[in-house]
């Protein structure tokens with residue numbers, strides 16, 4: 001997969017929309033029923049108006065039409081009054097029905113928008129770590145904010161309005177055809193012109209709106225990365241280059257937005273013509289037909305009113321089509337997350353490379369009663385012929401075999417890109433191997449539930465995230481049931497004396513308006529979490545590399561407290577860490593090429609010996 005997240009195709013969007021309708025079908029059906037009733041109530045007014053015209057015409061001379069009764073002038077006035085009252089009554093009924101249809105529609109829209117938001121959040125959280133790390137930050141941010149907001153603000157208004165407008169138009173056209181087929185044909189011509197213009201627009205709108213949204217994402221990405229890298233930008237005097245990148249992104253956003261605007265201007269003019277022409281047509285044709293005596297004046301009036309009635313829903317529909325294009329492009333981007341397979345925490349039975357024996361024993365087995373993953377028996381970590389590739393690319397681990405003895409210190413060294421960090425992720429259960437197995441106590445590490453995994457193996461990296469929350473909440477992440485005494489003990493063990501001086505103690509807010517946490521303190525919080533999680537094995541990947549030397553020494557002291565009594569696998573980017581380890585695994589091109597103690601490897605004169613001499617200088621020979 002490329003860096004960008006996928007975008008859902010038309011068919012997937014259609015399926016998702018139908019799924020939303022099905023999810024709330026009673027409410028949707030209720031809204032449609034109310035819309036039909038409102039449209040039917042709206043038909044009565046023009047028909048009765050035609051009746052008034054015919055009654056008045058009949059009183060003046062021969063003729064007939066809907067509602068006509070004949071009789072003297074007093075009768076005609078009474079008849080007109082009766083019809084006028086009925087028109088008012090039906091107008092009120094239509095308004096009430098429309099109000100409830102709109103209410104049901106808004107409710108449907110809000111509930112649907114809430115479901116879409118929740119699903120997006122679930123899917124974002126389920127993104128495999130490897131995908132989440134590679135996705136441009138701006139793309140995910142734009143999908144989770146502007147795209148979702150577009151869908152959520154459009155749905156409650158536009159979906160019901162569109163449905164109601166479609167129903168009204170269909171009902172009105174049926175009414176005109178029933179009134180008079182010739183006049184009905186003109187009404188249909190109105191719809192056909194409208195349909196043609198919309199079709200022309202829809203063929204071009206999706207790519208144009210997708211391009212506009214992609215440009216918007218790219219702009220967000222440039223802005224986010226410029227803000228995140230502000231210090232680097234300042235240090236390297238890159239402000240000019242970043243400004244150029246922002247200007248280019250703004251220009252692209254403007255260009256793509258103008259392209260959608262051009263489409264809209266053509267559509268609006270074409271549709272305007274599509275319903276003005278039939279209106280003039282119906283007046284001309286109506287006059288001719290009335291002259292010939294084939295239709296009453298009342299029928300012509302009613303048909304003209306019906307055609308006029310098409311304008312309102314057609315306007316709504318036109319506006320909705322425009323908004324829906326924009327929203328459906330946004331929805332396609334939100335739904336695009338569906339095609340990313342969620343991070344899989346495989347059960348022992350379905351691990352690639354198998355190993356799951358029917359009896360549940362063996363390196364890949366370990367299913368407990370009822371199919372749930374078994375509790376690991378022992379702390380031994382075994383990597384057996386592990387292969388791994390990021391995003392279906394080429395293998396970056398190619399048949400790694402390794403047995404880590406409980407309590408040992410193992411250093412993993414090797415050139416950049418050898419696969420050290422990747423092996424660390426597999427050992428900590430963050431990613432499962434593509435084939436082969438990585439087990440702890442006979443159970444696949446990546447198959448363990450998070451709370452169990454935390455007690456087995458933990459990865460400690462240079463990224464120490466402190467959440468904008470209380471110190472207690474930040475620490476309890478690792479051990480939700482920990483007591484205050486345990487939290488204090490963990491802080492003390494990592495030398496976090498500052499925590500005892502916080503005004504609100506464990507309830508002090510960190511970050512934002514609360515206590516400002518510096519890099520060393522963040523590291524201590526992270527190490528205190530490790531103590532609280534209490535895993536038997538730690539995988540350290542450059543845990544202190546980013547801190548300044550003074551802080552690093554303090555952090556290393558804290559780290560020593562954390563490491564005490566645990567198995568440690570240290571991804572060693574500096575060889576002195578390796579020198580102190582019980583054993584050293586040398587990695588190259590995704591394989592372990594050497595494994596042994598420092599002295600044995602130096603004596604063997606292989607790759608490690610060469611790295612050691614190159615790094616340490618000849619004076620270190622034989623050390």
Ligand SMILES: Nc1ncnc2c1ncn2[C@@H]1O[C@H](COP(=O)(O)OP(=O)(O)OP(=O)(O)O)[C@@H](O)[C@H]1O
Pocket residue numbers: 130133134390396414415416417418419420421422423573
């Ligand atoms: N998230 C990722 N997506 C795709 N490829 C990745 C990802 N992370 C690492 N790689 C690739 O996998 C290979 C192994 O990377 P890895 O980080 O495991 O090596 P390393 O030995 O730890 O290197 P370094 O010492 O530079 O950190 C490299 O070719 C790297 O480009």
